[in-house]
Amino acid sequence: MSGAATGRRGAAPLRWARPLLLAAVGVCAACGLVYELVLLTLSASLVGGGITETSLIVAGFVAALGAGALLVKPLLGHSATVFVAVEILLGVVGGLSAVTLYVSFSFYGTSAAVLVGATAVIGILVGAEVPLLMTLLQSGRSGIDARTSGRVLADLNAADYAGALLGGLAWPFVLLPLAGQVRGAALTGMVNLAAAAVVAAFLLREQMGVGARRAATAALLAAAVLLGVLLVRAHDIEVTARQRLYADPVVVAEQSAYQQIVLTERSGDVRLYLDGDLQFSSLDEYRYTEALVHPVLAADPERVLVLGGGDGLAAREALRHPSVREVVQVDLDPAVLDLARTRLAELNGGSLTDPRVQVIAADAFTWLRGPAARGFDAVVVDMPDPDTPALGRLYSTEFYGLVGAALNPGGLMSVQAGSPYSTPTAYWRTISTIGSAGLAATPYHVHVPSFGDWGFALARPGGPPPALTLSGQAPPMRFLDEAVLQAAAVFPRDRLPQPLPPSTLDRPLVVDDTRHGYVGR
Structure with a gap:
């Protein structure tokens, strides 16, 4: 050689x-x-x-x-x-x-x-x-x-x-x-x-x-x-x-162990992006947050569980309700929770430092299987859109089954479910998946300028689907009232309900639904 x-x-x-x-x-x-x-x-x-x-x-x-x-x-x-x-x-x-x-x-x-x-x-x-x-x-x-x-x-x-x-x-x-x-x-x-x-x-x-x-x-x-x-x-x-990826100046950019976190700000408009996906705009986040949180508080709960929502906005709205005595906040990323306690504290009202709030940095799916995930009167599921397999598991039959087990009798669950206009198949797939876990779901949607037409679901274990209503103790809101909430349950003819097979851990159908929906916009 x-x-x-x-x-x-x-x-x-x-x-x-x-x-x-x-x-x-x-x-x-x-x-x-x-x-x-x-x-x-x-x-x-x-x-x-x-x-x-x-x-x-x-x-x-x-x-x-x-x-x-x-x-x-x-x-x-x-x-x-x-x-x-x-x-x-x-x-x-x-x-x-x-x-x-x-x-x-x-x-x-x-x-x-x-x-x-x-x-x-x-x-x-x-x-x-x-x-x-x-x-x-x-x-x-x-x-x-x-x-x-x-x-x-x-x-x-x-x-x-x-x-x-x-x-x-x-x-x-x-x-x-x-x-x-x-x-x-x-x-x-x-x-x-x-x-x-x-x-x-x-x-x-x-x-x-x-x-x-x-x-x-x-x-x-x-x-x-x-x-x-x-x-x-x-x-x-x-x-x-x-x-070049963001229209507004970037004021915070961090790569956590789980995702890229970017905060932009221009003329009072603060926007949070996770892995490039917009999570909220401070100009209109109240529309999204009020629509997600207050319907699930209709029965005046005392213990509220927030899954996801690490920005603290959902916890802020829950704490405004006079009946709420305790909020348990579970989010995967400590870096997002730290941002919520600091740069976002003014926007979320300091919710994650409120003594009534217990903050847990953990995977929601894993945490729900533990002994602490019991005895809640209301659960708010505020997860990012399921455009990856890791997020798709949080929109599965198995996940919603665990959420249902965390609820007290008569408890309610609300879920952010994506856009019935931009990703209609993913939205209705989520509704079907909630039903497959033994929860009766009521779909509804509102207009959020930063997102467009945005959909949610209100659900409860067993019985007929819950009515969309507000508590008599509900605090004054900037956007939501009974009339808006009733109208939110009406879907136009080009976005009528679709009966679809559920998304499961074995077959995370909602992931492809979400990705194909965005591609076809």
């Missing part, structure tokens, strides 16, 4: 070269998996990637691995030089993947082509690593038999899988929460370059010619400078790209 470490100078370090090369295998595997997770994360945050998008990325990545393994076969005679070149390219392409996808989406409204290209290129480069490393691990060995080859392959696979585990843990628990998507990918690229530099400097220098070593050194330095500039300028790039 060309360049094999067969001479005296190449034989001396074999005792420590092998473990160091296997360590490099683990590092490279960790970087490769992080790059794939970057693509999956960006697919979800930029285009609401669902099961189809995730499956295509994973399948495309795996197919590209095979293509890379085949494409590198003619180059195995120069395994050392090619391996270093592959790692440099992988560090650059992977390190730049997040910022390229983000900027292309911000400026052009789509990143599908870049996503497909990045998946293919990164997959091919990662796929080329194993044949190259297998060749390098056997370099300089004579008389290799089947058993020896098997041991080498076992060592290589063990290092590769251990590195993949490290990368799988590093992305969600370290890189994403601490560095964000753009910096996290760039830092991973720098690690990839460092691994290539160590391999080139200490392990493969006897297998590479002088010209190849100089070229590799220059390429490594250029790649490191490029990623270093990205790390330094990442904030400016993100701010510029992010601002």
Whole structure:
């Protein structure tokens, strides 16, 4: 084999070269998996990637691995030089993947082509690593038999899988929460370059010619400078790209462990976006919040459960009702709850710091299965639209069954159910799903200027569907009264009820309904 470490100078370090090369295998595997997770994360945050998008990325990545393994076969005679070149390219392409996808989406409204290209290129480069490393691990060995080859392959696979585990843990628990998507990918690229530099400097220098070593050194330095500039300028790039996504100035931007949180403000209009989806506008949120909350308080409840609604607006309205003695607020994201206690405190009336409110940062589905989820007179379900599988489970038969079990006899549940105009199938699917859980539902809708025609459901376990009415103790409201509420139960002929199969954990139909509805607007 060309360049094999067969001479005296190449034989001396074999005792420590092998473990160091296997360590490099683990590092490279960790970087490769992080790059794939970057693509999956960006697919979800930029285009609401669902099961189809995730499956295509994973399948495309795996197919590209095979293509890379085949494409590198003619180059195995120069395994050392090619391996270093592959790692440099992988560090650059992977390190730049997040910022390229983000900027292309911000400026052009789509990143599908870049996503497909990045998946293919990164997959091919990662796929080329194993044949190259297998060749390098056997370099300089004579008389290799089947058993020896098997041991080498076992060592290589063990290092590769251990590195993949490290990368799988590093992305969600370290890189994403601490560095964000753009910096996290760039830092991973720098690690990839460092691994290539160590391999080139200490392990493969006897297998590479002088010209190849100089070229590799220059390429490594250029790649490191490029990623270093990205790390330094990442904030400016993100701010510029992010601002193009929003009509109003961005005043808060944070990537939490669960989602991207953006708050904008212009001329007193405060808007909250989660993963790019508008949650409310302060100019008209009272229409939405009053319509969601006050019908469920018609029976003058004392204990109210709010699921979702981390902005504190639903809790604000519940606390205005004189009969309410306790509100339990359950929301997944502590970062949203912190924002509600600080920047949104004036808008929500300081509801989440009120002594009558118990705030719990937890997954609503999981929390409902615990012993504390009992004895409520009213439940407000204020979840984001189900445009991802993770959110679709919160619009399932199983979820509404758990909510029904949390209610006292005679208790009521209200649900934000999306737009009967923009996503009619998703809306009526939600109504059918509530019914499949043994709750009788009354659909209704109001006009919210920021959202358009927006729909809700009022439901209770057993019996006929509940009447839409307001309590005699209801506080004065800016929008809702009995006449508006009665009119809200009337649907026009082009948006009449649709009897549909329910959405379940096994078949989250509402996710595709929501996504297709928006596409067809």
